[in-house]
Amino acid sequence: VARGAADVVDLQGSAFAATDGDPRTSWTAEESSLESGAPHPTLTLELPSPQVVTGVDLATSLGALPAAPTRVSVNLGNGPQVREVDEDSGEIEVTPHFTDEVQITLVDHVDTIDRTILGFSKETPPGLAEITVVGENGPIGAQDPIYDRVVTIGCDTGPVITIDGRDYRTSVTGTVRDLAEGAEIPATLCDTEAA
Numbered sequence: 001v002a003r004g005a006a007d008v009v010d011l012q013g014s015a016f017a018a019t020d021g022d023p024r025t026s027w028t029a030e031e032s033s034l035e036s037g038a039p040h041p042t043l044t045l046e047l048p049s050p051q052v053v054t055g056v057d058l059a060t061s062l063g064a065l066p067a068a069p070t071r072v073s074v075n076l077g078n079g080p081q082v083r084e085v086d087e088d089s090g091e092i093e094v095t096p097h098f099t100d101e102v103q104i105t106l107v108d109h110v111d112t113i114d115r116t117i118l119g120f121s122k123e124t125p126p127g128l129a130e131i132t133v134v135g136e137n138g139p140i141g142a143q144d145p146i147y148d149r150v151v152t153i154g155c156d157t158g159p160v161i162t163i164d165g166r167d168y169r170t171s172v173t174g175t176v177r178d179l180a181e182g183a184e185i186p187a188t189l190c191d192t193e194a195a
Contacts, residue, residue: 015043018131022147022177023059028066028127029106040073041126042105045133045141050100052136058090058104059130066127067112075103082107091134102133147177155190 018027029041047053053076060068068087073080076097083092109126116122133140151174153159158171170187178185 018043018128023062023129026061026066026127026129029125031125033125034123040105040107042103045102047100048141050098051140052096052098053102053133054096054136055091055093055134057132057134058085058128061129064112065114065124067109067124069106069109069126071108073105073107077101104131149176151176151179159187
């Protein structure tokens with residue numbers, strides 16, 4: 001579970017995007033984090049159970065926005081550990097610690113200017129596409145990308161199609177990605193009797 005410094009209702013740019021398994025979505029810090037004296041943007045990850053954490057893998061956005069972090073602070077409950085972010089791998093090793101919570105603070109980032117639709121230039125806040133917590137035996141927590149999960153809508157609630165004035169129940173099966181992207185998903189006829 002990921003949560004940012006402020007609660008966000010809209011999932012676009014929210015903390016959820018940093019742990020959803022989809023590198024096409026990104027968490028973006030609030031613009032107020034760019035103000036002088038503002039606290040650095042922070043994400044807190046809650047692990048499924050206490051375990052030894054040895055590092056984190058950070059993936060930046062596929063595009064130029066949000067701005068990529070260059071230095072982060074990782075706190076496993078044993079004090080902040082400030083590390084430079086390797087722009088190629090994103091792997092960050094930390095002094096191992098037994099914990100159920102990982103706090104990641106973006107200390108510094110690439111200065112990135114974005115042009116608004118009105119033509120004004122403004123600095124862009126930092127963010128991350130994905131965060132993976134690493135333990136002694138590899139990734140910790142749900143690493144199953146949500147968008148690869150298969151969803152089935154059964155005959156009792158699936159789409160009803162009408163052919164020659166008769167209604168027929170169908171079921172559909174597809175991935176969360178198919179549904180999110182509005183992809184065509186074939187329907188399976190449940191029976192040949194009209195509903």
